[in-house]
Amino acid sequence: MTDRYAVVGNPIAHSKSPLIHSMFARQTRQDMRYDAMLAPLDGFKTTADTFRQLGGKGMNVTVPFKLEAHQLATGLTERAGIAQAVNTLKFEDGQILGDNTDGAGLVQDIIGNLNMPITGKHILLMGAGGAARGVILPLLQQKPAMLAIANRTPQKAVALQKQFIQHGQTDAGDYAHFAGKRFDIIINATAASLNDALPALPPGIFAADALAYDMMYSAEPTRFLKYAEKQGVHHLADGIGMLVEQAAESFHLWRGIRPETKDIIAQLKNPG
Ligand code: ATR
Helix, strand or coil: CCEEEEEEECCCCCCCHHHHHHHHHHHHCCCEEEEEEECCCCCHHHHHHHHHHCCCCEEEECCCCHHHHHHHCCEECHHHHHHCCCCEEEEECCEEEEECCHHHHHHHHHHHHCCCCCCCCEEEEECCCHHHHHHHHHHHCCCCCEEEEECCCHHHHHHHHHHHHHHCCEEEECHHHHCCCCEEEEEECCCHHHHCCCCCCCCCCEEEEEEEEECCCCCCCCHHHHHHHHCCCCEEECCHHHHHHHHHHHHHHHHCCCCCCHHHHHHHHCCC
16 A cells, blocks of 8 residues: 655645655655645644544645644654654554754755854844744754854744753844844744745844755745845855755654755756
């Protein structure tokens, strides 16, 4: 019997995950099927339980259900526990294992694909919502010189910093708090790009040879990436690489094989 997987979200129609996982399955010769499933906003648990009862082996979970997936899990990996959010569920022996592969995906993309070491670097993480929370521990595990968390509402950045204080060198505040500082890697984990908005970054924030990374992706470069380019930044990346890498990490949890990602990322970045 073909093993079944799905990505669950709302909305879900434009998800690239079914395409990515079908490419992984073909490449690694796995007998599996992966679908996109729309869950009603008040129906995540029912959707997940039904899929599991019908023999589903695992799920990716996306907006807005990552917190509910965290609650549904009967066991959590360390990184999912600390992120307080789950993007990957594995159904096995009556148990529901919850994992979060987003941060590992980001780190793998920055180090492995963009060839930018994180160790010893000064990193500015923009945003203090769920997207930011999920990547902090994996970034700190690479031992940056500093991980600064900037947020429009500074209290949220400070609260987040407190949770990770024992994991590495951190700082937190609003954007103005970082005026006069320079960073090697600036990551946009805010929802600003969704509304074509730009967080209020102080001038001169990009160090020479900096990487500007937007966790969002869209057909056109985001406002943040356009701004960075105007500031003379040459290394620009959107969230496609992270998307493929987090998928590879989920695939590995389910199937025990890590697919090759480089060609798939290139294909998604330059379709046709
Ligand atoms: P997610 O779970 O996707 O991270 P969220 O929890 O709603 O979503 O968090 C959204 C993040 O984007 C927050 O850090 C938010 O800043 P506030 O905490 O101050 O609201 C940030 N954000 C959204 N729109 C923004 C904008 N136009 N400029 C700056 N930050 C913005």
